[in-house]
Amino acid sequence: MLVSDWPGAVRWYTQKLGLRLLYKEDDDQWCQLAFPKGETRLALYHRDGLDSKIRNRCIPDIQVDNLESAVKELRSRGVSFPGDIRGGDEGYRIISLLDPEGNELQLYEYAKAKA
Secondary structure, eight states: OEESSHHHHHHIIIIISOOEEEEEOTTSSEEEEEOSSSSOEEEEEEOTTSOTTOOOSOOOEEEOSOHHHHHHHHHHTTOBOSSOOEEOTTSEEEEEEEOTTOOEEEEEEEOOOOO
16 A cells, blocks of 8 residues: 555554554555454555555455454444445445545455355
8 A cells, every 4th residue: 555644554554453563664665564364464655755646556355254343343443434335245245444545445244144
């Protein structure tokens, strides 16, 4: 993810999303964050010196066990969700969230088997 406010972005991803800081370069140009479960990593890059029109070209999808619980927890931490949970017929449900700089991420869960 490309970010302009380096310290603010690191704080948001660690405090709001609960990611753990694994590695940070001394010059504050990039860091690597870990998700609470699994081995997935997310890198933050300081956009200092880059064209301000450059945006992220991918949207990270983060699988959760219970979408409603995850959304409720993140809303309590002040995370912004621009829309509602959608999907279901495709075998999963998904919702978008935005970081403070407008970068989009998505949370999703696979549909639960009907009894």
